[in-house]
Amino acid sequence: MELRYDPRQIEPRWQRVWEDERTWQVSNDAVVDAGDDAVYVLEMLPYPSGEPHVGHLKNYAIGDAVAHHRRRIGKTVLHPMGYDSFGLPAENNAIKTGQHPRDATEASIASFQRQFREWGVSIDWSREIASHRPEYYRWTQWIFLKLLEAGLVERRSAAVNWDPVEETVLANEQVIDGRGERSGALVEIRRLEQWFLRITDYAQRLLDDLDGIAWPEHVKTMQRNWIGRSQGARVVFRSEELDTDYEVFTTRPDTLFGATFFVMAPEHPDVLRMVEGTPQEAEVRAYVNKALTADRSERGAADKAKTGVALGREVVNPVNGQRLPVYVADYVLMDYGTGAIMAVPGHDQRDFDFARTYGLPVKRVIVGADEPAPEGFPGGDAVWAVAPDSLPYTGDGPLVDSHPDFDGTPNREALDAITAWLDREGKGEATVNFRLRDWLVSRQRYWGCPIPIVHCDACGMVPVPEDQLPVVLPDIDDYKPKGRSPLAAAEAWVATSCPTCGGAARRETDTLDTFVDSSWYFLRYTDAGNDAAPWDPAITNAWMPVDQYIGGVEHAILHLLYARFFAKALTDIGVLDVQEPFQALFTQGMITMDGAKMSKSKGNTVAPREIVERFGADTARTYVCFLGPPDHDADWSEEGVEGVHRFLSRLWRLAAEAAAQGGATVGGGDDAGSGEPAAGAATAGGSEAGAGASVTVTGAPGADQPADPQGDDLELVRKAHWAIDKVSHDVDGRFAFNTAIAAVMELTNAISARRNALVGGAGTGAGTDGAASTDVAGDAGWAAVRFAAATAVSLLQPFAPHLAADAFERLTGDRVWEQPWPVAEQRFLERDEFELVLQVQGKVRDRVMAPTGAGKDELEALALASDKVQGHLEGKTVVKVVVVPGKLVNVVVR
RNA sequence: GCCCGGGUGGCGGAACGGUAGACGCGGCGGACUCAAAAUCCGCUUCUGGCAACAGAGUGCGGGUUCGAAUCCCGCCCCGGGUACCA
Numbered sequence: 002m003e004l005r006y007d008p009r010q011i012e013p014r015w016q017r018v019w020e021d022e023r024t025w026q027v028s029n030d031a032v033v034d035a036g037d038d039a040v041y042v043l044e045m046l047p048y049p050s051g052e053p054h055v056g057h058l059k060n061y062a063i064g065d066a067v068a069h070h071r072r073r074i075g076k077t078v079l080h081p082m083g084y085d086s087f088g089l090p091a092e093n094n095a096i097k098t099g100q101h102p103r104d105a106t107e108a109s110i111a112s113f114q115r116q117f118r119e120w121g122v123s124i125d126w127s128r129e130i131a132s133h134r135p136e137y138y139r140w141t142q143w144i145f146l147k148l149l150e151a152g153l154v155e156r157r158s159a160a161v162n163w164d165p166v167e168e169t170v171l172a173n174e175q176v177i178d179g180r181g182e183r184s185g186a187l188v189e190i191r192r193l194e195q196w197f198l199r200i201t202d203y204a205q206r207l208l209d210d211l212d213g214i215a216w217p218e219h220v221k222t223m224q225r226n227w228i229g230r231s232q233g234a235r236v237v238f239r240s241e242e243l244d245t246d247y248e249v250f251t252t253r254p255d256t257l258f259g260a261t262f263f264v265m266a267p268e269h270p271d272v273l274r275m276v277e278g279t280p281q282e283a284e285v286r287a288y289v290n291k292a293l294t295a296d297r298s299e300r301g302a303a304d305k306a307k308t309g310v311a312l313g314r315e316v317v318n319p320v321n322g323q324r325l326p327v328y329v330a331d332y333v334l335m336d337y338g339t340g341a342i343m344a345v346p347g348h349d350q351r352d353f354d355f356a357r358t359y360g361l362p363v364k365r366v367i368v369g370a371d372e373p374a375p376e377g378f379p380g381g382d383a384v385w386a387v388a389p390d391s392l393p394y395t396g397d398g399p400l401v402d403s404h405p406d407f408d409g410t411p412n413r414e415a416l417d418a419i420t421a422w423l424d425r426e427g428k429g430e431a432t433v434n435f436r437l438r439d440w441l442v443s444r445q446r447y448w449g450c451p452i453p454i455v456h457c458d459a460c461g462m463v464p465v466p467e468d469q470l471p472v473v474l475p476d477i478d479d480y481k482p483k484g485r486s487p488l489a490a491a492e493a494w495v496a497t498s499c500p501t502c503g504g505a506a507r508r509e510t511d512t513l514d515t516f517v518d519s520s521w522y523f524l525r526y527t528d529a530g531n532d533a534a535p536w537d538p539a540i541t542n543a544w545m546p547v548d549q550y551i552g553g554v555e556h557a558i559l560h561l562l563y564a565r566f567f568a569k570a571l572t573d574i575g576v577l578d579v580q581e582p583f584q585a586l587f588t589q590g591m592i593t594m595d596g597a598k599m600s601k602s603k604g605n606t607v608a609p610r611e612i613v614e615r616f617g618a619d620t621a622r623t624y625v626c627f628l629g630p631p632d633h634d635a636d637w638s639e640e641g642v643e644g645v646h647r648f649l650s651r652l653w654r655l656a657a658e659a660a661a662q663g664g665a666t667v668g669g670g671d672d673a674g675s676g677e678p679a680a681g682a683a684t685a686g687g688s689e690a691g692a693g694a695s696v697t698v699t700g701a702p703g704a705d706q707p708a709d710p711q712g713d714d715l716e717l718v719r720k721a722h723w724a725i726d727k728v729s730h731d732v733d734g735r736f737a738f739n740t741a742i743a744a745v746m747e748l749t750n751a752i753s754a755r756r757n758a759l760v761g762g763a764g765t766g767a768g769t770d771g772a773a774s775t776d777v778a779g780d781a782g783w784a785a786v787r788f789a790a791a792t793a794v795s796l797l798q799p800f801a802p803h804l805a806a807d808a809f810e811r812l813t814g815d816r817v818w819e820q821p822w823p824v825a826e827q828r829f830l831e832r833d834e835f836e837l838v839l840q841v842q843g844k845v846r847d848r849v850m851a852p853t854g855a856g857k858d859e860l861e862a863l864a865l866a867s868d869k870v871q872g873h874l875e876g877k878t879v880v881k882v883v884v885v886p887g888k889l890v891n892v893v894v895r
Numbered sequence: 896g897c898c899c900g901g902g903u904g905g906c907g908g909a910a911c912g913g914u915a916g917a918c919g920c921g922g923c924g925g926a927c928u929c930a931a932a933a934u935c936c937g938c939u940u941c942u943g944g945c946a947a948c949a950g951a952g953u954g955c956g957g958g959u960u961c962g963a964a965u966c967c968c969g970c971c972c973c974g975g976g977u978a979c980c981a
Contacts (some may be wrong), residue, residue: 219899223976226898231980251981264981305979337980344981350896351979436980557976627919629907633900634974640920641907648919651934740909743918750918757935838914843962845914883961889913893961 004657006650008617012803016121024818025123027079029528032543035077041544042068042078043526045552045560046085046132046519049109053116055592055599055625055637056553058609062622062800063589063631063738064551065122069799070732072123073822079544080123081526083130084110087138088515089167089183092448095480102448102480106133116610120618121802123818128529132518133448139471140525140535141518142453144571146464151574153199156462160268160335161441163191168482169445170195172514175559190268190293196443196452196511200566204228204435207565215585217632220557227558229436234420236343236429238263238316238325243275247316250338250434253348254423255416258403259366260343261356263316263325264309267292268335272312275327281313285329292331307332307355318343319428320419321404330355338434346393353393367412369398440563442514447480447487449512457499457506466500472508486510519560520567523547523582535576542578550583557588587736590634592625599637607637619801620646626738626800649804652749652797655756656790656808659704662783704791704812707784714785717755721792722829724748728796729825738800745797752789759783787812795823838889839864841873857884864890 019025032039044064047057068080084106091102091109110131117124130137148154162171166184170193175182200207208228211221233252240247247265251257265272267289276282288310309330316325325343332351333342346356347365356363400407400415407415423429443452451472453465465472475494480487488510489495499506521535527544528536546568564582571577591598594605612621624645629635710718724744731741759782791812798805798817809817837851837860847869851860861882864870870892877894884890 219976222899226977229980233981249981253981307979332979332981334980342981349981351981354979434980554975627907633908636907638907638920644919654934739907740918743909746918753935836914840913840962843913843960848914881961883913885913889962891913891961 004654004661006653006804008619008803011807012119012121012618015803015806016118018806019121019123020118023127025080026125026127027077029540031077032079032527032540038076039544040071040076040078040549041523041527041547042071042080042549043523043547043551045550045556046083046522047113048085048088048090049106049113049131050090051109052112053609055607055609056589057113058120058612058621059589059592059625059631060551060553061117061120061122062625063587063736064549065120065622065802066626066732066738066799067549067551068123069802069818070822072818073798073820074733075821079128079527080125081128081130081529082117082122082124082126083128083522083526084113084132085515085519085522086110086131086133087449087512087518089446089448092446092480095448101476103133106131116613119613120609120622123802128526130522130525130529132450132515132522135471135473136532137522137525138450138474138518141450141513141521142465142470142472143467143535144521144567145513145517146453146467146470147574147576148198148570149464151570153202153570155197155199155439156194157197158192158194159197159441160190160192161195162188163193164188167446168484170441170443172441172516172559195441197439198442198566200440200563201435201437203566203569204230204437205433206569207437207562210565210569210581214581214583216583217554217586217588220554220561220586220588223557224562227437227562231434231436233432233434234423234429235339235432236423237319237427238341238343239319240275240314240316240327242314243271245271247271247341248339248429249341249343250432251343253345253416254419254429255400255412256345256348256366257318257320257343257419258400258407259345259347259364260318260323260325261346261362261364262344262352263327264330264333264342264344264352264355265312265327266333266335266340267329267331269329269340272329275312275314279313281311285310285312288329307351307358309355309359311359319423319426326361328355328359336438337436348393348395350393350395363392364402365392365394366400366403367394367396367398368401369394369396440514440566442517443511444514445482445484445486445510446512447474447477447482449515450474450518451488452509452511452513454509455497455499455506456509457502457504459504460499460501460506463499463501463506469500474512486512488512516559516563520563521571523564524571524577524579538577545577545579546582546584549585549587551587551589553591554588561586587632589631590629592628593634593636596636612642616642616646617649617803619804620649623649623742623797623800627742629739631736631738648746648749649801651753652745652790652793653804653808655749655752655786656794657811658756659752659783659787659790660808660811663703663780663787703814704787706788707781710781710785713755713758714781717751717785717789719829719832720748720751721789722825724796725792725823726825726830729822732799742797742800745793748789748793748796752786752793755782755786755789759786792823795820835887837863839867839870840889840891841870842894843891846870846873853887855886857886860884860886860890864892 042064044060047053064080068078072078086106091106094100094105095102132138132141145154162176164171164181164184164186166186167181170191171181171188176188180186181188208225208230211224231252233250234254235248235250236254236257237246237248239245247263272285272289276285288308307330309328309332312327312329314327316327317323318325332355333340344352344355346352346361346363348367353363355361397412399409399411402408403415407418410418420429420431424431451474453470453472455463455465457463475488475491477487477491479490495508495510497506497508498504524536524541524545527541531537561583568577568579568582572579593599594607597603597605599606609621620642624642627645628638628641707714707718724747727744728741731737731744759779791809794805794808794812795817798809802818805817809815809820831853833853834850835853836848838845839847839849847867849863849867851863855863861884864882874892874894879892880895881893882890883893
């Protein structure tokens with residue numbers, strides 16, 4: 002009998018069974034019945050481009066392992082799949098080749114879909130979605146209109162990030178080091194009318210609710226930093242010349258008395274107004290223009306020398322009436338706070354640098370607790386033209402040279418007192434400032450969701466009525482952006498009538514950022530077939546939140562923040578009841594090649610398709626789960642793949658051989674659910690086999706746990722239970738897949754050893770027909786091997802579902818995915834003896850067997866009885882003996 | 896600069912404060928074979944020793960402890976995130 006592990010036979014066969022029987026489909030009736038046992042496992046939505054890469058493989062291998070495991074511990078699992086199918090790559094391809102983005106996208110989707118099936122991922126395909134299809138984006142538009150109704154959508158003119166290569170605006174989150182996230186081009190600032198979502202309204206809640214979700218701490222930290230809450234005060238500085246108040250935000254109102262000048266951002270709308278008609282105008286204009294056109298990465302460099310120009314104007318410090326010269330300088334950002342600052346060079350590094358460059362006075366108003374008081378303390382007039390080395394001082398301490406009411410007061414107290422005073426005087430108030438900006442969602446590109454708005458000369462901006470959705474993206478001839486959306490050229494489409502007055506009107510031609518599409522897809526999965534509404538809240542609220550979300554850490558900010566915002570906003574609107582969409586998050590590490598990121602341009606890529614073709618999907622999946630802790634980056638290794646393939650071959654062969662020694666009593670009696678005939682009936686077709694399954698009895702029946710194993714068989718059964726215990730702990734919540742698989746490898750090694758002993762002599766491997774021992778001991782041995790093999794494949798099922806299905810059926814006649822997850826029996830985990838470690842001075846000197854449950858005295862006596870221990874005690878006095886029952890004895894000597 | 900991670904054999908990596916190096920890769924040796932592949936078995940942290948064994952050892956320096964890869968303090972290096980955020 003030839004026993005060869007042949008994934009090319011095995012894998013398609015089981016894929017057919019799962020597909021024909023729709024094994025992984027779950028109905029929405031089930032979620033209501035299941036209650037808390039309903040579990041939503043989700044991997045991040047893939048962008049379909051070409052074919053899947055190893056990152057996808059890892060993502061779905063991890064997710065599928067979780068889904069399988071949860072099913073087998075009795076959960077009702079929702080595990081859907083779809084495509085983030087709007088977006089620039091398809092459009093850029095269209096510009097280059099003329100191919101419609103839809104065609105390229107659909108081709109990619111087909112390729113992804115085919116490969117996901119070949120990987121055997123347990124997906125409920127009935128819920129598949131693709132964000133570029135009208136039946137999906139109809140509801141994206143619906144949500145946009147709901148947000149509009151709720152006042153969370155705004156169209157306003159703003160200085161925005163313009164990507165000159167992609168010819169579109171970008172969200173702040175898509176600008177990295179002053180360059181477009183995708184194009185890498187230097188981003189320019191332009192003032193344009195754009196659509197914004199008011200995510201800043203939710204800043205505080207987005208921050209607070211991070212506390213309640215099971216996410217990696219570093220991801221939460223990244224979001225906290227991005228939201229950037231800071232507590233401070235708004236303070237009003239008055240320009241008497243212009244009769245205008247200018248507000249600044251400061252986190253340090255305690256240093257107000259140390260302000261020696263005032264700075265505005267180059268973008269500040271009043272900068273030019275302040276100098277109009279003055280001798281400074283030309284110089285200021287030149288500076289502002291230069292600052293605005295300079296590239297952002299250069300401007301953003303913290304170590305760049307500070308530059309600026311005096312405006313020749315003054316503003317009044319509200320706390321002491323002092324007049325402060327006003328400057329324009331590019332180290333002040335329009336984006337943050339009010340675009341103007343009070344400068345306190347004595348206590349801020351940046352202001353200090355600027356002051357030193359321009360010879361501005363530096364005043365110290367706080368002294369360090371353990372520093373000597375400066376000249377004139379308290380209440381002197383300590384202003385230095387050139388600052389001493391101790392400045393700027395950014396620590397805490399009592400105030401000096403400020404005001405008689407505050408001098409000597411610790412600055413943190415003074416901060417509150419000064420804020421209260423400002424408030425009373427109407428010159429400021431306590432406030433919180435966020436770094437988070439509103440989300441710019443309009444894009445001047447073609448391949449995205451049309452914004453469902455009509456512009457009417459008479460009525461203004463009019464939302465497209467719900468019953469006229471979707472606004473379908475029209476086909477166009479020229480995809481090339483020309484500073485405006487390519488849609489603007491689709492005149493027949495743009496021209497429409499106003500839904501309100503019926504007059505001539507024009508459609509909005511911008512499309513939505515694709516992050517809008519992916520901010521709600523997980524809701525659509527829960528009720529994907531619904532064509533009357535985006536979802537039924539009763540169903541969606543029952544499935545939600547996603548119990549386990551799995552994806553790359555690169556989405557730590559953008560996607561995860563937007564999706565959280567959507568859940569909260571939709572909940573406030575009343576169409577949903579989900580505060581946090583992703584209860585638990587797991588972020589997988591990257592797979593690298595020779596330590597570097599895989600990329601097509603470097604040519605250091607591995608295509609999952611090739612691996613699957615050569616070794617099978619089970620090898621590919623098990624390998625990516627084995628190559629290290631899944632949340633760490635890991636380097637791809639060809640030898641590693643082969644090693645895993647060897648392991649799977651070995652396990653399968655052992656199982657098949659053991660089955661031939663008396664497994665699979667299929668079909669008889671009560672076992673109606675069992676599938677195809679076992680052992681050897683390799684190419685039998687799909688589900689139809691279930692009916693008249695043949696009975697194969699070749700010896701002791703099945704792979705049940707042996708009733709009363711002895712000797713080596715007992716040891717093997719123990720090992721199986723040890724593996725159950727280990728894998729269960731590693732998989733459940735720990736994501737320690739690498740060690741779980743290692744445990745199954747250990748069990749496999751033990752099975753192999755027992756098998757070799759049974760066959761007798763040195764094993765000759767695959768070709769052996771394993772001369773079956775017919776004696777009683779042999780039968781018992783094979784029974785233990787069958788049990789252990791069935792356990793091993795059962796534990797491996799979340800990683801290698803095809804192999805597990807095949808081997809388990811041979812051994813037992815049953816379908817492994819329908820079996821409950823094995824449970825370790827305590828009696829096999831415990832032994833009556835254990836290896837006692839004997840230490841002297843904390844160093845291991847000997848190991849002896851000791852009875853389990855032996856008392857401290859007994860263990861101490863055993864330790865002192867050891868010759869090796871005694872050898873190390875010679876000439877020394879025993880000071881103390883530490884006994885850890887069940888573990889070790891440590892003898893302390895002097 | 897700031898905020899996270901992380902430094903363990905030739906390599907990827909294991910180790911509730913209690914046997915450091917599970918498991919895999921690679922390497923070496925052996926069995927099977929005419930031979931090779933495949934398979935199976937054994938060895939594989941370093942140093943000394945034929946061996947029993949002894950010593951050293953988890954980035955570096957201290958500390959706590961009967962006992963530290965693990966906890967604490969101070970450094971060094973690597974990776975990631977973020978950056979003139981007032």
